[in-house]
Amino acid sequence: MALTLDQLNQAPLDEASAWLSSLYEHSPWIGRAALAQRPFTSLAQLKFAMVSVLQAAGVEPQVALIRAHPELAGKAMVDNSLTAESTNEQSKAGLTHCTPDEFQTIQQLNADYNARFGFPFILAVRGPRGTGLKKAEIISTFERRLQGHPDFERQECIRNIHRIAEIRLNDLFGFTPELGNTVWDWQESLSQHTDVGYAELGQLTVTYLTDAHRACAQRISMDMRHAGCDDVHIDAVGNVVGRYKKDSYLRISDEGYSPISHKTLLTGSHFDTVRNGGKYDGRLGVYVPLACVQQLAKAGTRLPFDIEIVAFAEEEGQRYKATFLGSGALTGDFNPAWLDQVDADGIRMRDAMQHAGLCVDDIPGLNRNADDYQGFVEVHIEQGPVLNELDIPLGIVTSINASVRYVAEITGMASHAGTTPMDRRRDAATAVAELILRVEQRAAQDGDSVGTVGMLQVPNGSINVVPGCCRFSLDLRAPNDMQRDQLAKDVVTAARGICERRGVHLSLTETMRVSAAPSAPAWQARWEDALHALGVPVHRMPSGAGHDAMKLHEIMPQAMLFVRGQNSGISHNPLESTTSDDMQLAVDAFAHLLKSLAQTPAA
Ligand code: HGY
Ligand code: MN
Ligand code: MN
Numbered sequence: 001m002a003l004t005l006d007q008l009n010q011a012p013l014d015e016a017s018a019w020l021s022s023l024y025e026h027s028p029w030i031g032r033a034a035l036a037q038r039p040f041t042s043l044a045q046l047k048f049a050m051v052s053v054l055q056a057a058g059v060e061p062q063v064a065l066i067r068a069h070p071e072l073a074g075k076a077m078v079d080n081s082l083t084a085e086s087t088n089e090q091s092k093a094g095l096t097h098c099t100p101d102e103f104q105t106i107q108q109l110n111a112d113y114n115a116r117f118g119f120p121f122i123l124a125v126r127g128p129r130g131t132g133l134k135k136a137e138i139i140s141t142f143e144r145r146l147q148g149h150p151d152f153e154r155q156e157c158i159r160n161i162h163r164i165a166e167i168r169l170n171d172l173f174g175f176t177p178e179l180g181n182t183v184w185d186w187q188e189s190l191s192q193h194t195d196v197g198y199a200e201l202g203q204l205t206v207t208y209l210t211d212a213h214r215a216c217a218q219r220i221s222m223d224m225r226h227a228g229c230d231d232v233h234i235d236a237v238g239n240v241v242g243r244y245k246k247d248s249y250l251r252i253s254d255e256g257y258s259p260i261s262h263k264t265l266l267t268g269s270h271f272d273t274v275r276n277g278g279k280y281d282g283r284l285g286v287y288v289p290l291a292c293v294q295q296l297a298k299a300g301t302r303l304p305f306d307i308e309i310v311a312f313a314e315e316e317g318q319r320y321k322a323t324f325l326g327s328g329a330l331t332g333d334f335n336p337a338w339l340d341q342v343d344a345d346g347i348r349m350r351d352a353m354q355h356a357g358l359c360v361d362d363i364p365g366l367n368r369n370a371d372d373y374q375g376f377v378e379v380h381i382e383q384g385p386v387l388n389e390l391d392i393p394l395g396i397v398t399s400i401n402a403s404v405r406y407v408a409e410i411t412g413m414a415s416h417a418g419t420t421p422m423d424r425r426r427d428a429a430t431a432v433a434e435l436i437l438r439v440e441q442r443a444a445q446d447g448d449s450v451g452t453v454g455m456l457q458v459p460n461g462s463i464n465v466v467p468g469c470c471r472f473s474l475d476l477r478a479p480n481d482m483q484r485d486q487l488a489k490d491v492v493t494a495a496r497g498i499c500e501r502r503g504v505h506l507s508l509t510e511t512m513r514v515s516a517a518p519s520a521p522a523w524q525a526r527w528e529d530a531l532h533a534l535g536v537p538v539h540r541m542p543s544g545a546g547h548d549a550m551k552l553h554e555i556m557p558q559a560m561l562f563v564r565g566q567n568s569g570i571s572h573n574p575l576e577s578t579t580s581d582d583m584q585l586a587v588d589a590f591a592h593l594l595k596s597l598a599q600t601p602a603a
Contacts, residue, residue: 002174008046009039019172022085023050023165026068030054030165043175044393044585045535047166051391054158066119066157071110072138073098074120085168092132093125102135109142116146117153124163128566128579129184130170130177155389156568162391166581179291180584186287190219190271191279203276203574207319209238209352216271220286220311227290228297229309236362237329238313238353240271240286244293247302262305265597266368266376266556267590269548270315270326277316278576280381284563284583285548286311288379291587292594303598305374312548319343319352321407321511327548329366331555368555375523376552377593378560379586381578383545383571387564392539393582394589395562396527400543400550402484402516403477407455408495410435412504414468429458429467431502438494439474442487449478449487450544474508479542480516517550520557527561530592534585545571561589 008016013035020031034049054062070076070086073095082090090096098106113121121142127133133141145153170176191204193212198205206212217240224232224242231243246262269285289309296303312326322338339350339360353360382388387395412426436453443451455473476491478484492508499506524540531538541562549558563586566577 003172005040005043005046005173008035020169022083023168023172024065024161025070025083025086025164027065030065040535042535043169043173047162047169048392048535048537050165051162054162055391059154062154062158063119065161066122066154069120069122069161071114071120072123072125072142073103073106074110085164089124089126089164089167093127093138094132094135095125095138098135102139105139106142109139109146113142113146117150119154119157121145122157122160122164124160124167126164126167128577129181130167130580159388159391163579166579170581177580177584179295179587180580180582182294183284183287183291183583183587184580186223186290187279187283190216190283193219198276201276204273204279205275205277205318206271206273207275207316208272208314208322208325208349209356209358210319213238213272213313214356217311217313220271223287224290224293224309227294229290229293234358235329235366236359237326237334237366238356238358239326239329239366240311240313242290242293242309242311244296244307244309245302246305262303262597263374264306264308264372265594266308266310266373266552267378268308268310268312269378269380270312272312272314272316272318272326274316274318274572276574277572278381278570278574280563280565280576280578281383281571282312282315282380284381284578284586285379288583288586288590292591295591296594303594305597307594308373315546315548317405317512320349322349323405323512323546324514324548324551327551329363330368331551332367333551333554334363334366370555373556374597375520375557375559376549377523377527377558377590378547378549378552379590380543380545380547380560380562381565381571381576382541382562382569383565383576385565385569386541387539387562388566388569390537390539392537393564393585394531394534394536395564396524396531396538396540397519397543397549397560397562398524398540399479399516399518400545400547400553400560401450401477401479402481403475403512403514403546404484404488404510405476405512406474406508406510407471408474408506408508409469409471410499410504410506411469412467412502415466417464417466420466425466426468426503427466428470428504431498431504432456432470432472434498434502435491435495436472438498439476439491442490442494443476446478446483446487448542449476449483451476451487451491477544477546478516484516514546514550515554517553517558519559523557523559526593526596527559527589529596530561530589533592534588536585536589561586 017032021028024030033053037049040046076082193215195205195210195212220240229242230245267289270282314325317323320341410428412428439451443449452475457471458467567575
């Protein structure tokens with residue numbers, strides 16, 4: 001029989017702690033100590049109470065807890081001394097049915113890991129979806145983490161223990177993150193579409209208007225229609241737009257109805273990806289609101305405002321240097337010069353649009369009139385380690401950092417690698433190398449600026465030729481425009497100085513400049529109210545990553561909600577991950593925001 005929060009809140013301490021005693025392996029003290037924080041208003045609040053107990057306990061008890069766990073497919077499994085919960089978890093992941101090779105590999109990994117860290121490897125093998133990781137994934141994670149730092153590994157084991165406890169708690173309360181699972185599954189099926197050349201490598205890359213990109217647009221359109229959106233269309237730049245209409249009349253009193261004057265709520269995020277990217281960057285911000293629409297449609301509920309969800313077609317600027325193209329088309333920022341850009345295969349954007357059946361002439365008509373909207377909200381994975389290290393599932397974005405990007409080329413003189421003395425070279429690559437280290441040093445000195453050279457190439461280089469040309473990119477970001485501009489100024493000045501001294505030539509083209517986007521206080525407050533209602537700690541933080549919300553910020557109030565990433569919140573990397581429990585909480589927070597908006601009198 002599933003437990004309820006009321007029962008847990010009201011039961012005598014011994015009885016309540018007995019219910020929680022198997023959440024943390026052989027360690028009932030954690031659940032017991034957390035009960036001091038009763039009454040709990042949500043499972044999320046109870047989970048975080050146990051996280052806090054362990055954080056406060058310090059390193060010794062944490063290491064003791066890790067050591068209280070069995071190895072994966074280890075001795076305890078072989079001699080059947082696993083707890084019922086561990087048996088269930090290890091069998092769900094297939095660890096009770098390893099091939100001799102798999103078994104041998106895992107034994108060796110267990111021995112190596114224990115020898116290196118002095119405690120067993122802990123992984124929540126039920127995985128981010130709760131249905132169990134594949135053995136291959138378990139082994140690759142094991143091998144990857146064997147190289148970790150001891151402090152990090154202790155913390156990562158504890159994070160996995162909290163995930164194990166979360167899943168066991170869900171089972172105890174008969175709770176299934178249904179909508180989180182739906183969102184997780186929508187993204188899983190969308191991720192099957194990937195660009196040619198990446199599919200073969202098992203990598204996710206969806207760049208603007210490729211066939212995979214168009215398949216994603218069709219897929220998202222279908223998901224929107226099936227979820228209950230009234231209008232779904234693909235617009236002139238390839239954005240997928242779904243609208244869930246308001247109740248044209250709403251009974252507000254026994255006397256009758258009144259036409260609704262609430263403005264539309266705009267939400268969404270992008271569905272293009274970086275090369276070899278993750279499944280959730282952008283897409284999560286399409287599917288979380290869509291899960292809310294699905295729930296409203298199922299209940300036949302209409303709000304006093306339309307919800308417009310946009311899956312933006314291009315945010316990453318991978319195929320063309322046209323970052324935020326999708327959201328920029330809505331804010332009047334589509335740059336017609338982009339149409340004549342060519343991609344790495346010489347295909348003009350204009351022709352790629354033609355090939356995708358888009359009508360370039362309709363682009364100016366995509367401009368949104370801000371007066372028609374209440375504002376823009378975006379849900380996004382954090383893409384960083386903060387929430388992961390705090391063990392907090394959701395975060396409140398206070399501002400999105402300002403950024404500026406360049407593509408650049410340094411030209412020197414190609415010459416013979418064997419005969420050109422070191423003091424007679426005009427080596428383009430060493431000039432860039434010196435600049436890269438200068439960027440690293442200069443960005444670091446601010447403390448909260450970042451500088452990255454993400455692309456670096458010696459075109460037509462040869463092993464025995466001093467590089468005469470070196471192409472590279474610059475991505476510079478800071479919490480505000482002034483700090484960003486100072487960083488950019490210093491970097492460009494340094495670049496010119498290096499080129500002067502080395503007798504090489506610099507050409508630099510700015511490809512993007514976007515201002516910092518502070519969250520609108522009223523909208524940030526709505527997200528905070530939602531987290532309070534969910535019993536999730538409110539952690540406010542800036543966004544180091546850029547988002548479509550920066551573009552919508554230029555014409556309407558906006559605020560973002562972050563969702564914790566797994567694997568230290570890594571992103572722009574196939575290890576990008578988040579759990580269906582955290583996605584469920586994001587859906588719950590979005591639903592809370594919708595409800596509070598619906599109860600607010602029309603402006
Ligand atoms: O680069 C960024 O910040 C975003 O992921 N496009
Ligand atoms: Mn991204
Ligand atoms: Mn993104």
